[in-house]
């Protein structure tokens with residue numbers, strides 16, 4: 001998702017108390033939970049877009065801290081505004097945002113610091129020459145291997161069968177184990193607890209099947 005540049009979004013992000021930029025987060029390495037009022041187990045969504053999923057996760061699971069990660073400031077600004085719109089009665093103090101490229105995550109999080117990683121409707125990058133930009137490429141799985149705790153899991157949803165099959169191949173050739181795999185996740189019992197992302201609502205609404213895998217090592 002790449003919104004057109006929104007005038008003033010850099011200043012908005014700089015001033016947003018619930019958001020931290022990549023450089024500041026790197027300087028805080030080892031103490032990233034200082035951005036929350038209270039330390040709790042930590043779950044992150046990489047490439048959160050406008051943040052519908054992570055916002056609803058944070059409201060449902062108030063004993064967990066969530067960080068939504070997004071590299072584009074204009075997109076992140078929307079996520080922050082939507083969170084604030086929901087906060088008229090009660091603040092969502094277990095949700096923070098990180099403006100960073102996923103490539104930098106092992107410079108930001110300590111070894112084993114993250115309890116769970118969500119990848120939702122990641123950009124498919126269909127051309128072979130862009131395969132290393134896919135958030136499920138071997139290079140990215142190596143980064144997640146560093147920051148994810150020993151028994152932590154990655155949950156990945158997409159409607160893009162090509163990206164899903166590519167990701168299954170990557171997992172097969174790696175030390176990661178496939179704990180759950182479905183090419184039509186919404187038709188299964190496992191989906192009852194599901195929190196929908198923006199893209200998931202859009203694509204399932206158009207009749208697309210949603211694929212999901214859970215991996216661990």
Ligand code: SAM
Nearest residue numbers: 001047048049070071101102120121197198199
């Ligand atoms: N997760 C949301 C959903 O399911 O509705 C948004 C999906 S959107 C297709 C993918 C998002 O990932 C975009 O907002 C994009 O900017 C972000 N993204 C892609 N590559 C990224 C990277 N390397 N680091 C951080 N964010 C990234």
